[in-house]
Amino acid sequence: MALTLMEGNEAIAWGARLAGCRFFAGYPITPATTVYNAMLRHLPPEGGVCMQGEDEIASIGFCLGASMADWKAMTATSGPGISLYSEQISFAIGSEIPVVIVDVQRLGPSTGSATKGADGDIQFLQWGNSGGLPVIVLAPVGVEDCIVLTMQAFNLAETYRCPVFIAANKEISMTRETVDLGAIHLPEIVQRRTADPETSFLPFGASNDRSAPDFLPIGGDRPVRQTSSTHGPDGYITTDPDVIARNQSRLQQKIIADVHSFTYFEEVTTPGADTLIIAYGITARAARTAAETLRETGAPASLLTLKTLWPVPEDLLRQKAADYDRIVVVEMNLGQYVREIQRVLPDKDIRFLGQMNGELIKPNQIREVVRHG
Amino acid sequence: MDSLLNHDRPPVFCPGCAHDRVVSALDKTFQKMGLKGEEVVIVSDIGCSGLFDTFFHTHAFHGLHGRALTYATGLKMARPDLHVVVTMGDGGLGIGGAHLLSTCRRNIDLTLLVLNNFNYGMTGGQCSSTTPPEAHVGSGFLNQLEKPIDVCQVAGAAGAAHLTRASAYDKGLPAMLEAALRYDGFALLDIWGVCPGRYTKRNKLSPQSIAAALGNLPPLDHFRGANDRQEYGQHYRETAGALPSTPPPERIEAINTPLTEGRREVVLLGSAGQRIVTAGELLCLAGASAGLHASQKNDYPITVLRGHSVSEVILSRDSIGFTGIDRPAVVLALAQEGVARRRQMLADLPEDALVVRAAGIDVPASRADIATFDFKAAGIREPDWALAALALMATRNATIDTAMLQSALDLRFRGNVRELAQGVVDKMIT
Numbered sequence: 001m002a003l004t005l006m007e008g009n010e011a012i013a014w015g016a017r018l019a020g021c022r023f024f025a026g027y028p029i030t031p032a033t034t035v036y037n038a039m040l041r042h043l044p045p046e047g048g049v050c051m052q053g054e055d056e057i058a059s060i061g062f063c064l065g066a067s068m069a070d071w072k073a074m075t076a077t078s079g080p081g082i083s084l085y086s087e088q089i090s091f092a093i094g095s096e097i098p099v100v101i102v103d104v105q106r107l108g109p110s111t112g113s114a115t116k117g118a119d120g121d122i123q124f125l126q127w128g129n130s131g132g133l134p135v136i137v138l139a140p141v142g143v144e145d146c147i148v149l150t151m152q153a154f155n156l157a158e159t160y161r162c163p164v165f166i167a168a169n170k171e172i173s174m175t176r177e178t179v180d181l182g183a184i185h186l187p188e189i190v191q192r193r194t195a196d197p198e199t200s201f202l203p204f205g206a207s208n209d210r211s212a213p214d215f216l217p218i219g220g221d222r223p224v225r226q227t228s229s230t231h232g233p234d235g236y237i238t239t240d241p242d243v244i245a246r247n248q249s250r251l252q253q254k255i256i257a258d259v260h261s262f263t264y265f266e267e268v269t270t271p272g273a274d275t276l277i278i279a280y281g282i283t284a285r286a287a288r289t290a291a292e293t294l295r296e297t298g299a300p301a302s303l304l305t306l307k308t309l310w311p312v313p314e315d316l317l318r319q320k321a322a323d324y325d326r327i328v329v330v331e332m333n334l335g336q337y338v339r340e341i342q343r344v345l346p347d348k349d350i351r352f353l354g355q356m357n358g359e360l361i362k363p364n365q366i367r368e369v370v371r372h373g
Numbered sequence: 374m375d376s377l378l379n380h381d382r383p384p385v386f387c388p389g390c391a392h393d394r395v396v397s398a399l400d401k402t403f404q405k406m407g408l409k410g411e412e413v414v415i416v417s418d419i420g421c422s423g424l425f426d427t428f429f430h431t432h433a434f435h436g437l438h439g440r441a442l443t444y445a446t447g448l449k450m451a452r453p454d455l456h457v458v459v460t461m462g463d464g465g466l467g468i469g470g471a472h473l474l475s476t477c478r479r480n481i482d483l484t485l486l487v488l489n490n491f492n493y494g495m496t497g498g499q500c501s502s503t504t505p506p507e508a509h510v511g512s513g514f515l516n517q518l519e520k521p522i523d524v525c526q527v528a529g530a531a532g533a534a535h536l537t538r539a540s541a542y543d544k545g546l547p548a549m550l551e552a553a554l555r556y557d558g559f560a561l562l563d564i565w566g567v568c569p570g571r572y573t574k575r576n577k578l579s580p581q582s583i584a585a586a587l588g589n590l591p592p593l594d595h596f597r598g599a600n601d602r603q604e605y606g607q608h609y610r611e612t613a614g615a616l617p618s619t620p621p622p623e624r625i626e627a628i629n630t631p632l633t634e635g636r637r638e639v640v641l642l643g644s645a646g647q648r649i650v651t652a653g654e655l656l657c658l659a660g661a662s663a664g665l666h667a668s669q670k671n672d673y674p675i676t677v678l679r680g681h682s683v684s685e686v687i688l689s690r691d692s693i694g695f696t697g698i699d700r701p702a703v704v705l706a707l708a709q710e711g712v713a714r715r716r717q718m719l720a721d722l723p724e725d726a727l728v729v730r731a732a733g734i735d736v737p738a739s740r741a742d743i744a745t746f747d748f749k750a751a752g753i754r755e756p757d758w759a760l761a762a763l764a765l766m767a768t769r770n771a772t773i774d775t776a777m778l779q780s781a782l783d784l785r786f787r788g789n790v791r792e793l794a795q796g797v798v799d800k801m802i803t
Contacts, residue, residue: 045616047613057440064443069448175696223411289694
């Protein structure tokens with residue numbers, strides 16, 4: 001075993017490089033800045049590009065342009081920057097532009113606290129776009145996840161041609177920890193599916209109602225159209241309600257219907273437990289410590305750590321919760337993802353522990369809720 | 374060469390719209406230059422100028438209002454051989470002003486056509502950033518209060534070299550477009566025209582008055598001399614190509630024997646300038662050199678060289694769950710600012726905890742063993758106190774030993790810095 005000491009943001013950058021990211025643009029913002037710093041070291045010497053946009057809107061705009069030229073692209077910011085990304089995120093969703101967006105969450109609302117952690121953007125990441133169509137959100141628990149999930153994020157962005165978020169947190173991104181890089185199972189790299197050059201090409205012509213269209217790059221041998229306007233398969237404006245409805249449904253179904261193939265999670269199953277703790281991100285670590293120490297207390301609990309947050313892995317939740325009467329949801333906000341748990345598991349006794357004061361939720365706080373509800 | 378006009382989608386501007394003229398001139402330019410559709414991308418945004426991309430059989434990228442230059446920049450960086458033509462109106466100019474200034478400063482090889490008709494045609498003729506104060510527009514009196522911008526002067530001041538003011542009715546427009554497209558850097562054409570649907574219903578503007586007004590504007594030639602320089606993308610690739618590749622993350626072999634199996638928490642309480650974060654990293658490296666997992670969580674204000682600096686380090690044989698501090702084994706109290714941030718933690722310390730206290734630092738009473746050391750009297754500079762305190766820990770076999778600390782120094786420092794750090798440690802150990 002040989003350990004490597006790295007912070008979460010360095011691990012995200014390393015994961016991006018392993019995934020074949022060639023383009024990064026960002027605007028410096030604590031606690032995401034070190035992703036940009038690392039990408040500036042990684043990409044330019046390899047023939048890639050790392051740029052500092054004049055603002056967040058430009059940064060993600062550069063990424064969308066580069067992505068349509070067939071370069072894997074990533075950007076990183078925090079809550080105030082995600083707010084500025086919003087209209088570009090909507091564009092990437094509706095016009096099927098692959099991009100990986102790292103949100104290193106910090107305590108909000110608004111500019112909030114630059115160096116305090118939170119998981120306050122969890123609903124915003126899904127719903128902070130106009131049109132309300134699904135996105136993919138992955139939540140790392142530590143440095144290893146920062147590498148693996150960032151690679152998965154690129155794979156998913158390429159497969160489904162959509163924005164994929166890494167919902168990090170200052171407490172993961174700016175915390176250094178050791179990881180055994182040799183022991184990590186790295187995913188296979190997925191490339192964008194390109195259109196057959198022999199057939200006629202429609203830029204938004206998907207092969208079925210549940211898949212992303214095959215891709216040809218802007219700048220390639222055949223003129224390609226990209227547009228933020230409501231379009232038909234040919235990439236021109238359409239007002240035909242049937243064509244519009246079919247496309248919107250496809251944008252939804254290509255992601256929702258396939259969530260089972262990218263439902264990432266971990267679990268700690270404790271025999272005799274009647275309580276299931278559900279957590280994600282940095283809080284899942286305190287929950288793990290709590291679950292391990294609760295074994296000796298006579299109030300054992302199991303733990304489900306969600307790493308795919310959106311689309312909500314509903315089948316997984318129903319399956320994993322089946323054997324438990326009581327669910328304890330823990331998150332670093334005042335109650336965001338617990339809404340999804342309540343929606344999916346309406347018959348369970350669901351307790352909630354939330355905290356939004358810039359401090360980590362401690363294992364003892366979780367133990368108290370498990371023991372005394 | 375053939376026309377690149379999209380014959381399936383003929384232009385659909387309002388009758389008499391100046392944009393028709395520009396579409397035609399642009400097509401003539403493409404033909405003259407012998408460009409094929411796949412060699413050109415038209416990047417457009419919202420408004421009537423945003424219809425341009427549909428009228429040509431080229432690559433097309435139609436995006437959000439005011440953001441066309443951002444997509445164009447990403448495209449050009451990824452595809453340097455592509456001719457990138459950006460169209461925007463005076464609306465996109467106003468909303469995307471920051472992008473325009475930065476594009477001028479970069480001098481990236483894009484050709485920007487500002488289709489300037491002095492109002493927002495598509496939304497009802499409201500005032501834009503170029504509307505004259507005396508014009509009658511859909512924004513009531515508001516335009517009377519604002520000064521219109523001369524985009525070429527703004528762009529020149531921001532660093533653009535190739536600037537052209539043109540009338541959409543000028544027969545020389547294709548030649549001007551060609552010169553802009555051939556310019557190796559950012560080129561901007563401010564193309565004035567009539568919006569018959571909105572603007573000229575209430576305002577007098579004609580090809581003749583446009584020509585006269587353009588003739589009265591200050592010249593732009595000096596910007597060419599002042600701003601002509603290497604194109605951004607070439608400059609980028611040239612500079613980046615000379616940079617060394619960044620190696621993969623370093624792997625630390627476990628060459629030492631750990632002192633403990635269980636979780637050990639160490640809290641470093643200091644002030645900015647005491648290299649607290651570096652000392653925390655050294656502790657992690659010391660642990661890793663003995664095969665221990667490590668985590669480090671820091672707390673400091675955004676200012677440099679002022680305020681507290683706190684580092685929380687955990688070493689453990691098992692992988693680390695909770696990264697916060699639960700039960701500290703060692704606390705280094707090196708500055709009052711850091712101590713003030715963790716008073717309660719210090720007061721609650723258990724009796725098996727060790728506090729290494731710099732002489733003169735006031736620490737709350739607790740059951741812990743407090744070891745006081747006068748770093749100043751020992752001739753150690755304050756920026757080295759944290760490193761010296763690690764050496765003290767090592768001599769007491771508190772969480773780390775001297776072999777682990779030595780490995781950390783070897784991993785972290787090189788050259789002169791390493792010698793200086795070694796000097797501090799040697800002074801404490803011998």
